[in-house]
Amino acid sequence: MSLIEKTATELLALQAExxxxxxxxADAFLAASAAREPKLKSFMLAxxxxxxxxxxxxxxxxxxxxxxxxxLAGVPVAVKDVLCTKGIRTxxxxxxxxxxxxxxxxxxxxxxxxxxxxxxxxxxxDEFAMGSSTENSxxxxxxxxxxTTRVPGGSSGGSAAAVAGCQAPxxxxxxxxxxxxxxxxxxGIVGMKPTYGRVSRxxxxxxxxxxxxxxxxxxxxxDCALMMEAIxxxxxxxxxxxxxxxxxxxxxxxxxxxxxxxxxxxxFFGQGxxxxxxxxxxxxxxxxxxxxxxxxxxSLPHSPYALAVYYIVAPAEASSNLARFDGMHYGxxxxxxxxxxxxxxxxxxxxxxxEVQRRIILGTxxxxxxxxxxxxxxALKVRRLVKKDFDDTFATxxxxxxxxxxxxxxxxxxxxxxxxxxxxxxxxTVSCNxxxxxGLSIPCGFTKTGLPIGLQxxxxxxxxxxLLRVARMYEAATDWHTKRPVV
Amino acid sequence: xxxxxDDVRKVAKLARLDMPEADLxxxxxxxxxxxxxxxxxxxxxxxxxxxxxxxxxxxNVFRPDExxxxxxxxxxxxxxxxxxxxYFGVPAVFDTDEPVxx
Numbered sequence: 164m165s166l167i168e169k170t171a172t173e174l175l176a177l178q179a180e181x182x183x184x185x186x187x188x189a190d191a192f193l194a195a196s197a198a199r200e201p202k203l204k205s206f207m208l209a210x211x212x213x214x215x216x217x218x219x220x221x222x223x224x225x226x227x228x229x230x231x232x233x234x235l236a237g238v239p240v241a242v243k244d245v246l247c248t249k250g251i252r253t254x255x256x257x258x259x260x261x262x263x264x265x266x267x268x269x270x271x272x273x274x275x276x277x278x279x280x281x282x283x284x285x286x287x288x289d290e291f292a293m294g295s296s297t298e299n300s301x302x303x304x305x306x307x308x309x310x311t312t313r314v315p316g317g318s319s320g321g322s323a324a325a326v327a328g329c330q331a332p333x334x335x336x337x338x339x340x341x342x343x344x345x346x347x348x349x350x351g352i353v354g355m356k357p358t359y360g361r362v363s364r365x366x367x368x369x370x371x372x373x374x375x376x377x378x379x380x381x382x383x384x385x386d387c388a389l390m391m392e393a394i395x396x397x398x399x400x401x402x403x404x405x406x407x408x409x410x411x412x413x414x415x416x417x418x419x420x421x422x423x424x425x426x427x428x429x430x431f432f433g434q435g436x437x438x439x440x441x442x443x444x445x446x447x448x449x450x451x452x453x454x455x456x457x458x459x460x461x462s463l464p465h466s467p468y469a470l471a472v473y474y475i476v477a478p479a480e481a482s483s484n485l486a487r488f489d490g491m492h493y494g495x496x497x498x499x500x501x502x503x504x505x506x507x508x509x510x511x512x513x514x515x516x517x518e519v520q521r522r523i524i525l526g527t528x529x530x531x532x533x534x535x536x537x538x539x540x541x542a543l544k545v546r547r548l549v550k551k552d553f554d555d556t557f558a559t560x561x562x563x564x565x566x567x568x569x570x571x572x573x574x575x576x577x578x579x580x581x582x583x584x585x586x587x588x589x590x591x592t593v594s595c596n597x598x599x600x601x602g603l604s605i606p607c608g609f610t611k612t613g614l615p616i617g618l619q620x621x622x623x624x625x626x627x628x629x630l631l632r633v634a635r636m637y638e639a640a641t642d643w644h645t646k647r648p649v650v
Numbered sequence: 651x652x653x654x655x656d657d658v659r660k661v662a663k664l665a666r667l668d669m670p671e672a673d674l675x676x677x678x679x680x681x682x683x684x685x686x687x688x689x690x691x692x693x694x695x696x697x698x699x700x701x702x703x704x705x706x707x708x709x710n711v712f713r714p715d716e717x718x719x720x721x722x723x724x725x726x727x728x729x730x731x732x733x734x735x736x737y738f739g740v741p742a743v744f745d746t747d748e749p750v751x752x
Binding site: 262263264266267358359360373399402403405465468470471472474475482486489490491492493494495496500501502503504505506507508509511512513515517520521523524525527528531538540541542543544545546547548550582583586596597598599600624 | 653657658661662663664665666667668669673677680681683684687688690691692694696699700701702703704705706708711713721725726728729730731732738740741742743
């Protein structure tokens, strides 16, 4: 197996054993990311070879001197272009921020650097994280490494494709309604949305502030645990980041959960679920039974309404958050001269793409005078019911499982003219964000045509440690996570 | 159509989005479909249910009122579309004079 197909944990071991240097690893990924980029187009901004090699050499030098090294020393990590990187252009894949260079690092990026990771390019995404296919990028469409005629999912499609396509061993994404778990499922890798408040949102360009979370993409659960150890924890710069200690996830990840009770909600197996996806997920549940788990039939009666709630709450918050892009302090300003209002409207009309405009208008409408109670307030009440469903369900089981997505990866262009059809690909993932609970997707099989299928695991707030252990139980008994696509 | 073209035009204006007429018409069709989908929430009785704006209990977070260094002026202005000395250059607010630019 070549260096680029290895996990971060393996790359760390190779360095510790003196079998590979950080520089050799960096060079291998620089070569692979460049060679594969024309096919995959994972990156908004390719990794800066000079900066990457300089950093790798510094890690090698520190190791040679016996200096203390971080948890991710010498491991390249690609970063979704919604996270601020000091001195490195951060665009949100939008024309609005085409030339934006942040003066500071996002907390998660800062944490990665502290742990010795090498920031490895900025990945493509749906503009301002709004989308489920990465086709809403204002620049280019990323392709699925398993079939380049298909989408990688979204909005963190570039981060998922980069890891699945072995352009980087790890990456960071963000998840507002499924934007980590859905692309992880479609690309056959592991992706985790932590509990709301587990990872600081400082330096994350806001989409919907009560839903957004930063989280990792990785080849396997152990690497996911490693990334979580690095990025989780309190940050006083984000007042919603929770002051709870971070467990040593990697230390316990191999400990099976005894007497595991898995809730299987009937609402996750209804109309619209592809038969092959269902078969793989049912087989995974059987595997858990073989491992000693008990399956419990549960119901999340309000989950069929979660998507409708989401498409009120997320656009409402987005319309408010994106009001800051007015062409005055940073971002695109129109060249057309006019008064202040005209300058705002022209700058925003030119700078935002169609999906972002759609959501701003939708959000403005549901918050506008005369409609706020009927839409926004109604949605917040149903949000309470969605959360209560989970509270009730977790009284009878440890985790909830089901498919991450209703289908495997779809063709590029297939849903781009029908926003509602595209929204439906998030039908199983949004309720987790509304309730603020942690969730992850792990690979659980392939369709007959070779497209990956994802199993979604949901847990109680701050139960990431248990969720990772449960995920690892299945992974240890299967080999889906060892598969790599031929790019 | 749950939204009229005038509704869309009015909301676009509220949202400060300058949009060509053809885009407004397309937006009307797409947003109406989304609002029709959203209307399923009306099947649920939510009388007496407390709205939930945040998934976890959030409280005010206080800190001592002590000055700390803020972003240096050059860093704060590095992305300004127009800079005038140590200020952001912006169009006139009360008349239609040409925007200040450098």
